[in-house]
Amino acid sequence: MAKIVIIDQKACTGCRQCELVCSVKHTGTADPSRSRINVIKWEAEGFYLPMLCQQCLEPACAAVCPKGALSREKGSDRVVINRDLCIGCKMCVMACPFGAMGVDVKEARVIKCDQCDGDPTCVSFCEAGALKFVDAETANLAKKRAAGARFSQLMRNLV
Amino acid sequence: MALKRKLAVINLSTGEIKVQEIPRELREKYLGGRGLDIYLLYNYLKPGVDPLGPENVCCISAGILGGTPASASARTHIMGKSPLTGYLGSTNMGGFFAPELRYAGFDHLVLLGASKKPVYLWINNGKIEIRDGSRLWGLDTFETQEAIRDELGDPEIKALAIGPAGEKLVRFANVVTGHKNAAGRTGMGALLGSKKVKAVAVRGTMGIDLAKPEEALKYDKEMCKRIAGTKFGQIMQRYGTAFIYGVTNSTGLVRVNNFQKNQLTESEAIECENMDEHSVGTSGCFGCQLHCRHRYVIKDDRWGGTFGEGPEYTSQGAFGAEVGCTDFAAILYGNHLVNKLGIDTLETGSLMGWAMELYERGIITKKDTGGLELKFGDADTMIKLVQQIANREGIGDILAEGYNGAMKRLPAEAAKYCIQVKGMSNLHSDERPTPALALNIATATRGSDHLRSRPAIDLYHLPEPVLRKIYNSPIPYDGPLSSSYTDYEGKPWQVVWHEMCYMAVDCLGVCKFHTVFLSPTMPAFDEFCEWLRLIPGIEMTPQKLWEVAERAYNLERLFNNREGATRQDDWLVDRYFDEPTPLGFDEVRGKTIDRKKLKAMIDEYYQFHGWDQKGRPKAETLKRLGIENEPSHAV
Numbered sequence: 001m002a003k004i005v006i007i008d009q010k011a012c013t014g015c016r017q018c019e020l021v022c023s024v025k026h027t028g029t030a031d032p033s034r035s036r037i038n039v040i041k042w043e044a045e046g047f048y049l050p051m052l053c054q055q056c057l058e059p060a061c062a063a064v065c066p067k068g069a070l071s072r073e074k075g076s077d078r079v080v081i082n083r084d085l086c087i088g089c090k091m092c093v094m095a096c097p098f099g100a101m102g103v104d105v106k107e108a109r110v111i112k113c114d115q116c117d118g119d120p121t122c123v124s125f126c127e128a129g130a131l132k133f134v135d136a137e138t139a140n141l142a143k144k145r146a147a148g149a150r151f152s153q154l155m156r157n158l159v
Numbered sequence: 160m161a162l163k164r165k166l167a168v169i170n171l172s173t174g175e176i177k178v179q180e181i182p183r184e185l186r187e188k189y190l191g192g193r194g195l196d197i198y199l200l201y202n203y204l205k206p207g208v209d210p211l212g213p214e215n216v217c218c219i220s221a222g223i224l225g226g227t228p229a230s231a232s233a234r235t236h237i238m239g240k241s242p243l244t245g246y247l248g249s250t251n252m253g254g255f256f257a258p259e260l261r262y263a264g265f266d267h268l269v270l271l272g273a274s275k276k277p278v279y280l281w282i283n284n285g286k287i288e289i290r291d292g293s294r295l296w297g298l299d300t301f302e303t304q305e306a307i308r309d310e311l312g313d314p315e316i317k318a319l320a321i322g323p324a325g326e327k328l329v330r331f332a333n334v335v336t337g338h339k340n341a342a343g344r345t346g347m348g349a350l351l352g353s354k355k356v357k358a359v360a361v362r363g364t365m366g367i368d369l370a371k372p373e374e375a376l377k378y379d380k381e382m383c384k385r386i387a388g389t390k391f392g393q394i395m396q397r398y399g400t401a402f403i404y405g406v407t408n409s410t411g412l413v414r415v416n417n418f419q420k421n422q423l424t425e426s427e428a429i430e431c432e433n434m435d436e437h438s439v440g441t442s443g444c445f446g447c448q449l450h451c452r453h454r455y456v457i458k459d460d461r462w463g464g465t466f467g468e469g470p471e472y473t474s475q476g477a478f479g480a481e482v483g484c485t486d487f488a489a490i491l492y493g494n495h496l497v498n499k500l501g502i503d504t505l506e507t508g509s510l511m512g513w514a515m516e517l518y519e520r521g522i523i524t525k526k527d528t529g530g531l532e533l534k535f536g537d538a539d540t541m542i543k544l545v546q547q548i549a550n551r552e553g554i555g556d557i558l559a560e561g562y563n564g565a566m567k568r569l570p571a572e573a574a575k576y577c578i579q580v581k582g583m584s585n586l587h588s589d590e591r592p593t594p595a596l597a598l599n600i601a602t603a604t605r606g607s608d609h610l611r612s613r614p615a616i617d618l619y620h621l622p623e624p625v626l627r628k629i630y631n632s633p634i635p636y637d638g639p640l641s642s643s644y645t646d647y648e649g650k651p652w653q654v655v656w657h658e659m660c661y662m663a664v665d666c667l668g669v670c671k672f673h674t675v676f677l678s679p680t681m682p683a684f685d686e687f688c689e690w691l692r693l694i695p696g697i698e699m700t701p702q703k704l705w706e707v708a709e710r711a712y713n714l715e716r717l718f719n720n721r722e723g724a725t726r727q728d729d730w731l732v733d734r735y736f737d738e739p740t741p742l743g744f745d746e747v748r749g750k751t752i753d754r755k756k757l758k759a760m761i762d763e764y765y766q767f768h769g770w771d772q773k774g775r776p777k778a779e780t781l782k783r784l785g786i787e788n789e790p791s792h793a794v
Contacts, residue, residue: 013450015443016255020228024369024376030227031262031366043337044301046439046454046466106366125380127387127448
């Protein structure tokens with residue numbers, strides 16, 4: 001079943017451990033500049049937001065790729081790079097509306113979240129629960145329940 | 160190889176910057192952080208200099224594990240001769256500065272001389288620039304960090320900064336990064352201010368190679384789960400250190416109205432649960448699962464809308480118990496103010512409590528305070544006093560000098576009421592019922608403080624076999640150990656053990672909440688050695704790591720001795736011996752510290768260290784640790 005990484009922004013504590021462990025997993029070095037995920041912060045307001053590839057259904061990165069190196073993978077919910085086809089033109093970096101396509105200067109190639117092939121390292125480290133790897137089909141259900149709970153309380157107060 | 164980070168010696172008088180490798184031998188002897196800092200300070204600083212003169216030296220560093228997959232390896236350490244005490248200045252903070260310093264290519268900075276005009280340092284991928292800081296001078300710590308990001312056009316820059324208090328040389332000015340992380344103690348903000356260094360900004364994309372990346376990641380996850388899963392970890396994630404207050408206050412271990420009571424009755428209003436009203440979530444330092452501080456927006460008519468982070472347990476003491484205040488919003492605002500203006504929360508609270516008691520006793524009057532009624536429990540007065548201290552106005556100018564300096568301007572009888580050791584004020588804990596903690600504050604190298612050697616778990620009544628397991632490793636110990644925190648027996652070894660443990664984490668750059676400080680089940684020497692093997696690739700036994708800590712601790716001791724410290728400086732003020740605790744549990748009520756027994760504890764403590772009865776490391780101790788020729792000027 002297709003799974004996606006969802007972000008619970010309110011739960012994020014801004015510790016950036018996701019960046020650290022992503023870089024170690026993918027590059028063998030501690031180097032957040034090569035991480036596929038980044039926590040964007042508005043420090044003075046205390047607002048933190050992890051940003052990573054949204055694995056779009058109609059990926060802009062794939063649409064602009066002149067070699068067809070980016071595509072949605074069958075049987076999963078992710079957009080993958082075919083390294084054999086990629087020429088490193090970085091059109092995808094330009095096109096991605098989320099900044100999720102990055103450039104790894106040290107390895108001279110573009111990079112993006114690959115969900116660690118089914119066990120995202122960032123998620124497994126996030127004790128705060130800001131990152132979750134869930135079934136795509138029911139990804140919104142928990143949120144629906146939370147919203148429903150608030151609504152149901154209001155309804156009950158009316159009765 | 161994970162040890163590529165460099166040392167930069169920056170001469171602010173001449174503008175000369177010398178970048179050099181850190182020799183492997185020094186790494187193995189001191190690792191990094193506080194350990195290597197004391198080596199550098201002991202070598203670079205001439206004895207007897209004015210702490211606020213250009214001859215003083217400021218060391219800024221990351222630990223050897225900083226910014227790597229070792230949990231909470233976020234700590235920055237700053238060291239110099241303290242403008243507050245005249246002895247060792249040493250202070251430590253979390254946040255994101257140290258990891259970024261490492262990504263920018265450096266582990267240690269040594270600042271020499273002083274600039275004539277305000278400057279800030281800009282460190283980016285191996286390059287260091289001394290930049291004009293005139294436009295930053297006068298800004299608070301938050302504004303300074305933002306202004307630097309604007310000027311350099313990179314919102315990801317991390318910076319440490321001093322506030323107006325550091326510029327005005329308040330002797331306990333702190334150094335702040337972010338909105339809350341503060342290297343608070345011993346006045347390192349004043350030291351930077353005296354050098355006209357407003358800030359240090361860092362940004363880097365130089366990855367840190369790891370000796371065994373896959374294993375390190377696996378071990379990191381194991382540690383994270385373990386640390387976050389402890390009872391202590393769970394409550395830290397919810398409330399941070401503010402949770403401690405309810406426990407210590409109900410027991411009767413909190414200094415109230417300076418030192419007049421040991422319990423603030425009717426103070427539910429300042430217990431941790433009150434955070435819920437103001438909190439908008441919690442916040443973590445780099446790579447930490449405990450996220451032990453709240454992000455808050457004050458909900459209150461007076462200071463409504465003010466954003467802050469924290470407060471720590473120490474701020475509940477500083478703006479609560481010590482000044483007799485149960486106004487929670489005032490505590491949050493006080494916490495915000497000290498971070499913004501750049502003064503140490505502990506020292507500020509303690510000195511305010513002192514001033515209020517002096518006022519109550521008529522030792523100082525309205526004439527001295529410029530009309531300010533220094534009454535305990537009055538939030539407005541307290542907030543005003545914080546501002547006066549930071550800006551050196553009115554009575555604040557006297558308090559800004561710290562205990563030593565203030566005593567030059569206050570009546571002699573004021574001295575006995577200040578709760579300080581070596582010229583540094585204590586936090587808000589009352590150690591009269593707890594000999595182990597009393598020994599800790601009496602002997603700590605930077606003065607009265609809990610983060611250098613406090614056996615906090617001594618308060619937990621742990622069964623003797625548990626104590627035995629902890630304190631018998633890595634160095635065997637078969638002396639007495641007691642589960643009772645009111646006992647004197649066995650405590651000196653506990654203090655020594657925690658000194659070594661805390662020194663070790665300070666060398667690694669790991670947070671003390673991730674070791675045996677407030678929880679007996681946290682990682683210690685064995686786990687540290689595993690990190691060292693996996694991350695920088697240093698093979699070291701726990702016994703060897705203990706020796707590293709001992710070496711660095713002995714250098715700190717030598718440093719203080721060289722500056723004139725003697726056994727007399729390892730002692731408490733008379734009130735500990737003469738005024739019994741009036742409140743609290745039966746076992747803590749009516750307690751004083753016994754002079755004779757404290758003296759015996761200190762004798763024993765010196766013996767464990769291999770120091771003579773005057774508190775000086777013996778020649779054989781120095782030889783055993785390989786520091787008999789310091790200062791050796793290896794770098």
